[in-house]
Amino acid sequence: DADVxxxxxxxxxxxxxxxxxxxxxxxxxxxxxWYRQDPGLGLRLIYYSFDVKDINKGEIxxxxxxxxxxQAKFSLSLESAIPNQTALxxxxxxxxxxxxxxxxxxxxxxx
Amino acid sequence: SQQGEExxxxxxxxxxxxxxxxxxxxxxxxxxxxxxxxSGRGLVHLILIRSNEREKHSGxxxxxxxxxxxxxSLLITASRAADTASYFCATDLGITPLVFGKxxxxxVIA
Numbered sequence: 001d002a003d004v005x006x007x008x009x010x011x012x013x014x015x016x017x018x019x020x021x022x023x024x025x026x027x028x029x030x031x032x033x034w035y036r037q038d039p040g041l042g043l044r045l046i047y048y049s050f051d052v053k054d055i056n057k058g059e060i061x062x063x064x065x066x067x068x069x070x071q072a073k074f075s076l077s078l079e080s081a082i083p084n085q086t087a088l089x090x091x092x093x094x095x096x097x098x099x100x101x102x103x104x105x106x107x108x109x110x111x
Numbered sequence: 112s113q114q115g116e117e118x119x120x121x122x123x124x125x126x127x128x129x130x131x132x133x134x135x136x137x138x139x140x141x142x143x144x145x146x147x148x149x150s151g152r153g154l155v156h157l158i159l160i161r162s163n164e165r166e167k168h169s170g171x172x173x174x175x176x177x178x179x180x181x182x183x184s185l186l187i188t189a190s191r192a193a194d195t196a197s198y199f200c201a202t203d204l205g206i207t208p209l210v211f212g213k214x215x216x217x218x219v220i221a
Contacts, residue, residue: 004153031208035211043199045210102155105153
């Protein structure tokens with residue numbers, strides 16, 4: 001089993017829809033992260049959580065929200081999707097400040 | 112925000128040649144990490160170099176860090192077609208999450 005599992009892997013939806021991307025991990029790491037990747041822009045941090053009761057905004061949190069339901073689960077929501085949120089989304093985990101482990105991403109297209 | 116910047120943006124070499132990628136950053140760091148991303152996949156951690164280290168090796172990878180110049184380089188020796196990927200540096204400031212650069216796209220031609 002993968003250490004970090006993202007669902008769905010691909011999603012096509014329409015403007016205005018509410019979208020939830022799920023991330024779960026099997027390593028028991030405390031920290032979880034959501035990133036967005038756009039061509040030529042690298043990875044940009046959306047939200048991160050250092051523990052179940054800890055939620056922090058990243059560089060580009062506007063238009064997104066998250067929920068850390070349990071140690072192993074971290075969900076990203078787009079309340080009302082817009083076309084410029086079309087991107088590749090990655091979840092990552094780490095134990096403290098150790099190197100991060102990434103999921104294989106969710107490719108999201110908003111029409 | 113403080114960010115590592117990789118150079119070059121893209122690099123194309125023949126199999127067997129060495130590939131060198133550079134990363135510059137702006138403020139003091141705890142460590143600098145290099146990651147690899149195959150097309151359409153998640154990033155994979157390659158190597159971490161701490162601020163008090165100058166050079167580190169892992170297999171065919173050699174990483175250097177010059178804190179006076181705020182720069183790092185990743186050298187891949189004897190490149191193979193399977194090394195084709197994007198490579199990212201990420202800086203650890205200690206109190207905030209890693210900040211990733213925009214990456215270098217490496218193409219190794221067989």
